[in-house]
Amino acid sequence: MTDYGQYTLAQKIQTGYRLVNSAFPPVALFDDVADVDEFEQLYSLQARTNPRLQNEIGRLELIPRQQIPFGIPGCSYATAPFTHVNPAGSRFSDGSYGVLYIADSISTALAEVTYHQNRYWTQVEGLRYDRMVLRGLRCTFEEKDIINSDLLPQKEQLLAAESYHTSHQTGRSIRAAGYPGIRYRSVRRHGGTCWGLFTPSAVRAIIQTSHYEMIWDGQQIASAHKLSKPN
Numbered sequence: 001m002t003d004y005g006q007y008t009l010a011q012k013i014q015t016g017y018r019l020v021n022s023a024f025p026p027v028a029l030f031d032d033v034a035d036v037d038e039f040e041q042l043y044s045l046q047a048r049t050n051p052r053l054q055n056e057i058g059r060l061e062l063i064p065r066q067q068i069p070f071g072i073p074g075c076s077y078a079t080a081p082f083t084h085v086n087p088a089g090s091r092f093s094d095g096s097y098g099v100l101y102i103a104d105s106i107s108t109a110l111a112e113v114t115y116h117q118n119r120y121w122t123q124v125e126g127l128r129y130d131r132m133v134l135r136g137l138r139c140t141f142e143e144k145d146i147i148n149s150d151l152l153p154q155k156e157q158l159l160a161a162e163s164y165h166t167s168h169q170t171g172r173s174i175r176a177a178g179y180p181g182i183r184y185r186s187v188r189r190h191g192g193t194c195w196g197l198f199t200p201s202a203v204r205a206i207i208q209t210s211h212y213e214m215i216w217d218g219q220q221i222a223s224a225h226k227l228s229k230p231n
Contacts (some may be wrong), residue, residue, distance in 0.1 A: 002173050007151040009183060011144035013204070016102035017109045017196060019134040022211060024084075027056050036065045041102075058083025062097065067201045074206030077137055082200060091164055092171030092182060092196040099171070100181075100197040102139050108192030109136075114214065114221050115188045118170035121216045130216040133227065136209040142202045146195065147174055159187050174198065179184040 015125070029046065033039045043060075045051050062080040069075055082098035089095035103109035113134065121127060149155050157166035174182055175198040186192030211227040 001143045001177050004174060004177055004179055008146050008179065009143045009146045009148050012141065014143050014195070016104055016139045016141070017106045017209075018100075018102050018137045018139060019106075019109045019113050019212060020077070020080075020137065022083060022135040026074075026080065027058075028035075028076065029053075029057060030068065030076040030079050031071070031074070034071045036068070039065070039068070039070060047072060059085070063200075065083050067199045069200055069203050072203060072205055074137070074203075074208075075200075077206040078139075078200035078203040089164065089168065090189075090196075091167045092174075092198075094168045094172065097175065097198070100200060100203070102141065102197065103186065104193040106209075108186050108189045108194065110212065110224050111189035111192065112186065112194065114224055117214060118215075118221050121221070126137045127216065128218040132214045132216075134212045134214065134228055136212060138207045138209050139203065140205045141197065142180075142204065143183070143195075144202075146181055146197075146202070147179055147182040149182055160186060161187055171196070171198070 029042060030039070033042055043053075043057075054072050058080065060083055062085060063079065066078055072078065078100065081100045085093075085095065085098040087095045090099055090101070093099045101112070103112060106123060117132065123128065149158055152158065152170070154166055156169065158170060160166065171182070180199050180202045181195055181197035183193065184197050186194050214224045215222050
């Protein structure tokens with residue numbers, strides 16, 4: 001197992017941003033309890049009466065209970081990427097585990113999401129128009145022991161625009177070694193920074209901010225703009 005100790009970042013509280021589809025509301029169950037014992041009791045109780053609970057809360061077996069940051073604002077937002085895993089994978093996941101991606105600004109988050117949504121919608125045959133509303137989230141998290149990708153020998157291969165081969169291997173290795181995440185330069189916005197967290201345990205708060213709208217005109221995302229501020 002690789003020792004990444006020489007590539008880690010010092011303790012620092014960071015603030016970043018992410019965008020999630022507002023069609024999928026957060027699951028309140030994670031936010032209704034203060035610790036793992038309360039969660040187990042509430043989950044057991046609701047599972048008896050709510051047949052949709054498993055779909056709503058996702059695959060709990062994919063995340064150790066001790067990694068869930070119970071009691072923080074937005075615990076459900078922090079946990080969701082690890083229980084609702086994208087089987088197609090992402091830059092640092094082959095699809096078998098989740099990653100919480102955070103950007104240094106809304107502009108960087110929009111650039112990242114726009115790129116991936118363009119790729120997705122291009123493959124939908126006959127789609128002439130669509131509209132997607134995104135929920136903006138402000139994330140506060142600890143950077144301690146997160147890997148600085150700029151120090152890694154394979155840093156350029158990690159940021160390949162189209163190939164995730166090296167980044168998948170590195171993501172698996174860093175996660176298996178027990179490091180909480182990786183910081184890397186945004187591939188979709190020059191000068192931007194992103195983080196990929198392999199556990200929600202480093203998160204201190206996730207707060208909803210504004211809503212944003214993306215418009216697909218049949219060929220590309222024609223616009224992306226802010227809709228509202230939180231009440």
